Every structure is written in C-alpha cells, then in structure tokens.
Amino acid sequence: MALDATTITETGRPAAPATGGMTLQRFARRRSTIAFLMALPLIAVIAGLVAWPAGYAIYLSTLNRRMTSFIGLGNFEILLDSETFRMVIWQSCIFAITAVVLKALLGFWLAHMLHHIPTKGQRVWRGMLLLPWVVPPALSTLGWWWMFDPSYSSLNWLLTAMGGPSIPWLGEPGWARASVIIVNVWAGTPFFMIMYLAALKSVPDQLYEAAAIDGATGWQGLRFVTLPMMRNIISITVLFSLIVTFANYDIVRVLTNGGPRDLTHVFASYAFQVGVLSGNIPRGAAVSLFMFPLLATVAFFMLRGVNQRNREMA
Amino acid sequence: MAQVSIRKVVKEYEGGVQAVKGINLEIDDHEFVVLVGPSGCGKSTTLRMIAGLEEISGGEIAIGGGVVNDIPPRDRDIAMVFQNYALYPHMSVYDNMAFGLMLRKFPKEEIRRRVENAAQILDIKVLLDRKPKALSGGQRQRVAMGRAIVRDPKVFLFDEPLSNLDAKLRVQMRTEIKKVHQTVKTTTVYVTHDQVEAMTLADRVVVMNHGVIEQVGPPQELYHHPQTKFVAGFIGSPAMNFIPTRLVETSGALNLELSSDIVLPIPEDRIGRYKAHAGRELLFGIRPEHMTEVRPNDHRPGLASFHATPEVVEPMGAETLLHFWKDGHEICAKFDPGVAVEPGVRTPMAIDMNRMHLIDPKTDRVL
Numbered sequence: 001m002a003l004d005a006t007t008i009t010e011t012g013r014p015a016a017p018a019t020g021g022m023t024l025q026r027f028a029r030r031r032s033t034i035a036f037l038m039a040l041p042l043i044a045v046i047a048g049l050v051a052w053p054a055g056y057a058i059y060l061s062t063l064n065r066r067m068t069s070f071i072g073l074g075n076f077e078i079l080l081d082s083e084t085f086r087m088v089i090w091q092s093c094i095f096a097i098t099a100v101v102l103k104a105l106l107g108f109w110l111a112h113m114l115h116h117i118p119t120k121g122q123r124v125w126r127g128m129l130l131l132p133w134v135v136p137p138a139l140s141t142l143g144w145w146w147m148f149d150p151s152y153s154s155l156n157w158l159l160t161a162m163g164g165p166s167i168p169w170l171g172e173p174g175w176a177r178a179s180v181i182i183v184n185v186w187a188g189t190p191f192f193m194i195m196y197l198a199a200l201k202s203v204p205d206q207l208y209e210a211a212a213i214d215g216a217t218g219w220q221g222l223r224f225v226t227l228p229m230m231r232n233i234i235s236i237t238v239l240f241s242l243i244v245t246f247a248n249y250d251i252v253r254v255l256t257n258g259g260p261r262d263l264t265h266v267f268a269s270y271a272f273q274v275g276v277l278s279g280n281i282p283r284g285a286a287v288s289l290f291m292f293p294l295l296a297t298v299a300f301f302m303l304r305g306v307n308q309r310n311r312e313m314a
Numbered sequence: 315m316a317q318v319s320i321r322k323v324v325k326e327y328e329g330g331v332q333a334v335k336g337i338n339l340e341i342d343d344h345e346f347v348v349l350v351g352p353s354g355c356g357k358s359t360t361l362r363m364i365a366g367l368e369e370i371s372g373g374e375i376a377i378g379g380g381v382v383n384d385i386p387p388r389d390r391d392i393a394m395v396f397q398n399y400a401l402y403p404h405m406s407v408y409d410n411m412a413f414g415l416m417l418r419k420f421p422k423e424e425i426r427r428r429v430e431n432a433a434q435i436l437d438i439k440v441l442l443d444r445k446p447k448a449l450s451g452g453q454r455q456r457v458a459m460g461r462a463i464v465r466d467p468k469v470f471l472f473d474e475p476l477s478n479l480d481a482k483l484r485v486q487m488r489t490e491i492k493k494v495h496q497t498v499k500t501t502t503v504y505v506t507h508d509q510v511e512a513m514t515l516a517d518r519v520v521v522m523n524h525g526v527i528e529q530v531g532p533p534q535e536l537y538h539h540p541q542t543k544f545v546a547g548f549i550g551s552p553a554m555n556f557i558p559t560r561l562v563e564t565s566g567a568l569n570l571e572l573s574s575d576i577v578l579p580i581p582e583d584r585i586g587r588y589k590a591h592a593g594r595e596l597l598f599g600i601r602p603e604h605m606t607e608v609r610p611n612d613h614r615p616g617l618a619s620f621h622a623t624p625e626v627v628e629p630m631g632a633e634t635l636l637h638f639w640k641d642g643h644e645i646c647a648k649f650d651p652g653v654a655v656e657p658g659v660r661t662p663m664a665i666d667m668n669r670m671h672l673i674d675p676k677t678d679r680v681l
C-alpha cells in the first residue's frame with residue numbers, strides 16, 4: 001500500500017502531510033517515543049549504577065598500580081601468571097558449583113516436602129525455613145563463625161558428646177572450604193525452596209492425574225512431568241544463584257577472611273584483598289572482571305534454553 | 315475391554331459433603347454409557363472414582379470382574395480424556411501419545427505402530443511433531459483422544475471432553491467420538507451436562523441428580539418414558555412443559571382441567587392407568603414438540619385442541635417456538651415454520667394427548 005498525503009497514524013487522526021520527513025509533533029506522538037521517555041528514568045538508573053561502574057572498572061583494570069599510566073592487559077597477564085590467582089579461579093568455581101548444586105537439590109527436596117503438607121501448616125513452615133535467607137548474611141555468618149570457633153565450637157562439642165572427632169573447621173584447608181560452602185548453602189537454600197515451591201504450585205494437578213492414569217509412579221511423575229515443567233524456573237534460579245554465589249563476598253570475608261593460606265578466597269574476596277587491603281586498585285578491578293566472561297557464557301546458554309522452551313511451551 | 319460394576323458407591327468429601335449417595339450401575343462390555351445431569355450432581359466424582367483419582371468412601375467398583383477400590387489408577391488399565399485435555403506441554407504430540415506405552419515398556423516399534431494408527435484414525439498425522447501449544451482446541455482434543463486410544467485400555471473415561479470447544483466443532487467431535495467408539499468398541503463412560511450429547515452418543519444414558527441416579531435407559535426410552543419429573547424435564551430441548559391440573563372423572567371418561575376454559579380429554583388407553591388418581595391435583599407434562607399448529611387433515615385419536623395467545627414467537631428456522639403464559643407458568647409450543655403466527659394474536663393449537671405425562675407433585679414420579 002502506498003503512503004499518500006493523508007496517512008492515518010496509530011491514534012486514528014490524519015497525520016500532517018508527510019513533507020520533508022518526520023515533524024517533531026509526529027515524532028512525539030509515536031508510541032516508541034513515548035515508551036522510551038517513560039523508561040528513561042530506569043535507563044538513567046541502570047546507566048548510573050551498572051554501566052558506569054562497569055565501564056570504570058574496565059578502565060581501571062588497564063592502569064598501573066599508581067594509576068598513572070596505561071598498561072593494557074598487563075594486570076590480567078600478571079594475574080594469570082600468579083599461582084595464587086589460578087587457585088582463586090579454581091576455588092571460586094568449586095565453591096560456586098558445589099554450593100549451587102547442593103542448594104538446588106536441598107531446595108528441591110524442601111519445596112517438595114512443603115508442597116505436600118496442607119496449606120494451613122505450610123505457612124508456618126515456609127516462614128521458618130525462609131529465615132536463614134532473611135537474616136543479614138554478615139550477622140548469620142558471625143553466628144556460624146562462633147559455632148566453628150576452635151576453642152568453643154558448639155559443633156565440636158556436639159560431635160565429641162556423641163563420641164565423634166573434633167574437627168578443625170576453619171583451620172584445615174579442606175574443612176575451611178567445606179565450612180564456607182556449608183554456610184553458603186544454609187543461607188541460600190531457602191531462595192531455591194521458595195522459587196521451586198512457586199513452580200510446583202504452577203503445575204496443574206490434572207497433569208499428575210493424566211500421568212497417574214498413563215501409568216506413572218510417583219518417581220516417574222517427578223521425572224517426566226514435574227522436572228520438565230520446572231526446567232525454566234530451575235534454569236533461571238540456578239543462573240541467578242550462580243551469579244550471586246560466584247560473586248559472594250561476605251561469607252568468605254567473615255568466616256575465613258580467605259585463609260588458611262589464601263586457600264578459601266573467591267573472586268570477590270580476593271579482589272577486595274588485592275585492591276583495597278593491598279592498595280592495588282587496578283589489579284583488584286582486573287580480578288573482579290575475570291568473573292564477567294565466565295558468567296556471561298553460562299548465562300548465554302542457560303537463557304537460550306529458557307527462551308526456546310518458552311517459545312515451544314505455554 | 316471389560317464390564318464396569320458400580321455397587322452402592324458412596325463418596326463423601328471432607329467436611330461431610332456427600333457428592334455421590336450410594337449408586338448402582340452395571341456397564342456392559344463395549345457399551346457406551348453417558349452420565350448426564352446438572353452441575354454439581356456428582357458425575358465427575360463418579361467418573362474419578364472409576365479412574366481411581368478419588369477415593370471411594372463406600373461400596374465397591376469392579377472393572378473386568380476385579381474389585382479396584384484399592385488399586386491405583388496406573389494399574390486399573392483405564393484411559394481418561396479430561397475437559398481441558400491435560401496434555402503434557404513439554405512433549406510433542408507423538409510423545410504425549412506414546413508416554414503411557416513408554417512407561418509400560420512397550421517395544422519402540424510397537425509404540426510407533428500404535429501411535430501412527432491412532433493418528434490415522436484421528437487424522438492428526440501431520441501434527442505428530444508439534445507441541446500442544448501449537449495446536450487448536452479441536453486438535454488438542456484429538457490428541458487427548460489419541461492418548462487414550464493407543465493404550466487400548468479396558469475402559470475409556472471422558473469428562474466433558476467437548477465443553478471447551480465452540481458449537482460447530484463440538485458437533486463435529488461428537489460424531490468423531492462416536493466413530494472412534496464404533497471402530498475400537500472399548501467400554502466407555504462419558505460425562506456431560508449436555509443432554510444432546512448424551513442422547514446422540516449413548517447406548518444407555520444415566521441421569522444423575524444430587525448424587526443419586528434418577529433413571530438409566532436407552533436415549534429413546536428416557537425421552538418417551540421418563541420415570542421422574544426431573545428426567546422428564548431434563549431430557550429434551552426445549553424442556554417439557556409442566557402445567558398444574560386437576561384430574562376429573564365424568565361419566566367414565568377422564569379429563570384434565572387446566573383451567574375453567576381448557577379441559578383436555580385423556581386418551582382411552584390411558585384411562586385404566588390414571589383412574590385411581592381421579593380427583594387429585596397433578597402436574598400435566600407435555601413436550602413442546604407435541605403442542606403444534608392445528609393440521610386440518612389430522613384426525614388421529616387423542617388429539618385435543620385449545621386456543622392461546624403467544625407472547626413471544628421465536629423462529630428457529632426448522633421450527634418456530636411459541637411462548638405463552640398460563641397462570642404464571644411459561645408454556646412452549648413448537649410450530650411448523652410454514653405457519654404464520656403473530657405474537658399477541660389468539661392462535662389455535664393441537665395437543666397430542668398420546669404423548670402426555672402425568673406427574674404426582676408429592677413424589678415427583680411420573681404416573
């Protein structure tokens with residue numbers, strides 16, 4: 001259809017004759033313009049709080065220690081050469097992946113238990129189980145630190161009372177790494193639980209009934225109906241948690257402060273260590289930037305799966 | 315393939331609601347039985363007890379001879395089609411249909427053969443790779459049926475499978491279901507609140523009301539010989555007219571006195587049946603299709619005539635419906651569309667008294 005002089009705009013009124021391109025009036029009336037204007041405050045906030053710091057961090061990471069000259073990728077090269085930093089990469093990955101897997105499994109189990117208790121009792125349990133997630137992590141970690149403390153560890157007291165060994169929770173590298181994961185799992189599981197519970201509630205009962213009639217046992221129902229129906233929520237929750245856990249700072253900082261011998265450091269705590277405590281801000285920035293490509297790759301693949309399933313399913 | 319026996323079955327939900335109050339029903343092998351009744355009468359509950367989705371509070375249900383009260387749905391060898399289809403959204407049409415067979419560990423080849431065969435019957439071969447989201451309502455309905463057919467179960471259960479479809483598609487799928495049943499001949503229990511569906515599909519119709527069975531019988535029998543006022547009013551569309559009347563005996567003949575000006579003679583062959591009730595206040599039941607225009611050459615015995623003034627005239631195409639009010643009761647008559655009728659004009663009408671029913675208002679039973 002050819003555009004003639006009296007094209008009708010989206011508002012239904014005849015537009016001004018389209019001479020010499022778009023008039024300002026017409027531009028202001030377009031829907032996309034209005035949408036952009038309405039989203040502008042949010043765009044400004046994101047630019048100010050996300051884009052600018054990120055850009056600035058990239059800029060910082062290319063400077064030398066005194067921040068006086070540009071050294072390109074120098075900081076990154078030095079980091080990759082350093083034994084300690086390679087260990088931090090490993091530890092971050094092990095920490096994040098183990099913690100997320102444990103949180104996902106435990107969260108799923110808890111969500112399932114909750115889903116099957118009647119609505120009345122459910123609210124109380126839900127509230128109690130959410131507590132670890134609601135308490136400020138620095139505080140609760142401090143509590144854990146006490147329980148792990150070598151001289152008056154309540155956990156060890158319990159263990160020895162039951163005839164078990166006394167465990168050097170934070171002193172021995174293996175146990176220290178485990179402790180960090182335990183606390184993170186404790187604090188993060190409720191998030192998974194609540195997300196999964198919502199997902200479970202969104203699966204129509206009739207699908208389970210159809211599956212039961214089709215011959216599925218409880219397990220088969222879980223495997224062939226529940227899990228596939230929850231895949232998107234699982235993906236998004238895992239991704240979200242992976243990002244947060246990877247960038248976890250407070251638990252490591254409070255519990256072990258990276259020790260023993262820097263063996264429990266993750267990216268964020270190490271970045272703080274290098275950048276603030278040792279005063280090499282550009283290198284600290286470089287440390288924290290290492291997370292970005294790793295997470296971006298994971299996010300890309302997971303979100304692609306989510307999008308695809310969204311298109312195919314309801 | 316199997317019979318289904320329902321013996322004194324009771325369903326009581328928590329809180330004391332009795333949804334089903336001790337019903338008995340024997341369903342034969344290959345039979346197509348339709349449970350019909352108004353909303354909330356316990357049809358779905360009955361069906362779900364047969365399926366095993368709802369526990370049985372009392373009595374017993376047997377499928378193929380064996381009592382199934384304590385057998386879980388997966389071991390009852392039944393297939394069910396749900397009102398909203400309940401297709402697995404994450405599986406393709408093929409997988410939706412194959413799922414039950416896969417769980418039962420059928421060989422791959424056999425699964426393929428059965429799914430393709432069912433797809434052939436239902437004409438959904440081209441849809442096998444799609445996900446349910448990409449199907450229309452009617453296509454989803456077919457897939458849901460396919461899922462039941464491939465299993466070749468002892469019994470098919472349908473819970474209002476057509477109520478989410480538009481009127482035209484509903485008629486089409488109704489025929490389809492009938493065709494499928496004639497092909498596979500599996501014993502079928504079908505729930506609907508639509509009496510037209512019930513009449514067209516059923517070998518036998520079970521009319522339920524308030525958790526009890528009012529009457530069981532072939533469609534024609536229910537139409538011609540309803541046993542209760544409820545069945546009389548429920549089966550047939552538009553519904554049967556009920557007019558309060560008095561049965562009077564005058565010198566050996568029985569008459570219905572509808573009002574001082576309308577007196578209708580009872581056909582001779584019915585006199586013996588009604589004689590004992592002479593002098594009582596009863597309900598006169600007559601279907602709209604048996605109240606017609608006066609046809610000049612029709613001299614069958616038992617035709618009575620009277621005059622009434624229709625207030626609303628509804629031309630339906632194949633027929634014209636006339637509505638008039640008599641002592642506060644709405645009465646409907648069905649005229650040939652060729653007869654010109656005007657609202658507000660006094661019109662002669664013929665009543666086929668051979669098709670009349672008399673109902674005892676105390677017991678609501680048809681006399």
Ligand SMILES: Nc1ncnc2c1ncn2[C@@H]1O[C@H](COP(=O)(O)OP(=O)(O)OP(=O)(O)O)[C@@H](O)[C@H]1O
Pocket residue numbers: 327328331332333351352353354355356357358359360507
């Ligand atoms: N889970 C339940 N708990 C308590 N009462 C219920 C439950 N399910 C159904 N009922 C009650 O049982 C009665 C019968 O319900 P049912 O679903 O069998 O009706 P229906 O005949 O299928 O009606 P419809 O045509 O509306 O589907 C209703 O009064 C309903 O309120």
Ligand SMILES: [Mg+2]
Pocket residue numbers: 357358359
């Ligand atoms: Mg129902």
